[in-house]
Amino acid sequence: xxxxxxxxxxDFDGTVSVGYIPNMMLEKYTGTGWARLDAEYxxxxxxYREYLERRDSAFSTVNATEEEIWSDLEGxxxxxSGFGALVxxxxxxxxxxxxxxxxxxxxxxxxxxxxxxxAVTSFSPAASFNGSGIAIIYPQLTHAGSRNVKDDAxxxxxEMNMNVVFIGDGAPDFEASEDVDLRxxxxxxxxxxxxxxxxxxxxxxxxFRQVVDRLRLLVL
Numbered sequence: 001x002x003x004x005x006x007x008x009x010x011d012f013d014g015t016v017s018v019g020y021i022p023n024m025m026l027e028k029y030t031g032t033g034w035a036r037l038d039a040e041y042x043x044x045x046x047x048y049r050e051y052l053e054r055r056d057s058a059f060s061t062v063n064a065t066e067e068e069i070w071s072d073l074e075g076x077x078x079x080x081s082g083f084g085a086l087v088x089x090x091x092x093x094x095x096x097x098x099x100x101x102x103x104x105x106x107x108x109x110x111x112x113x114x115x116x117x118x119a120v121t122s123f124s125p126a127a128s129f130n131g132s133g134i135a136i137i138y139p140q141l142t143h144a145g146s147r148n149v150k151d152d153a154x155x156x157x158x159e160m161n162m163n164v165v166f167i168g169d170g171a172p173d174f175e176a177s178e179d180v181d182l183r184x185x186x187x188x189x190x191x192x193x194x195x196x197x198x199x200x201x202x203x204x205x206x207x208f209r210q211v212v213d214r215l216r217l218l219v220l
Contacts, residue, residue: 004160004161004162005094006094006095006162006164007094007157007162007163007164007165008090008165008166008167009097009099009150009153009164009165009166009176009180010086010096010098010099010166010167011100011150011170012098012107013100013101014168014169014186015080015167015168015169015173015186016079016080016083016098017077017079017110018079018080020034020035020038021073021077021103021106022055022059022102022103023035023038024073024076024077025062025072025073025103026055026058026062028072029061029062029063029064029069030058030062032058034058037051037054037055038170041171042171042190048147048148048172048175052101055136056135056136059133059135059136061133062133062134063132065129066105066127066129070105070109073106079110079114080186080207080208081207081208081209082207082210082211084114084116084208085212087120089215090119091119096120097121097123097153098111098120098121098122098123099123099124099150099153099176100123100124100149100150101124101125101149101172102124102125103124103125103126103127103136104122104125104127105127107124108122123149123152123153124139124149125137125138125139142155142156143156147176148175148176150168150172150173151176153176154166154176154177154180155179158179163181163182164179164180164182165180165181165182165184166183166184167184167185167211168184168185168186168189168191169185169189169190169191169192170189170190170191171190171194173185173191174191174195174198174200177200182203182218183200183201183202183203184202184211184214185202185204185205186205186206187204187205188204192204
């Protein structure tokens, strides 16, 4: 099928970053472990709306500035090996976008500090610091049937007749990747397990260079 190009949509937390940065923030400022919330969602014990409501309610109690949070995070964030190679592979010819439920100010800083900001677009919730907590503001969805920002990004690309590659690690990534051409999942991740259980083709990786190698084989 004739397409108007290729879009690569990539999750951030747990995919580009090795850990979940929002969980790091909440554990630091609320004293509560939040990994269980991700597990409850992945196991289907809570729905997507409840997942976000509980997370966002916790952020509303975080009384810290953007600079204070970044100071605490800086030096404690690990990025998955090879993401820079993917950025350079795509630069100037393939649209590479971050689609994330993480917070935009963190993603933006990491992209800028690594020299990737001009080559990578990002669609993620904004954080409004109001002096007594953090309000999470989600991007406006362009399609009425979209479930989240990730699903909405896939629909936008399809509307433009683009081939879509999706890279991720979690349950929202599985849900968003229903109508894509190629899936990459972090090895042994929830996304990978859900694909295998559902009989959906997926390529596992531990290093983004593996993604680049596969894309080269497909002449993308």
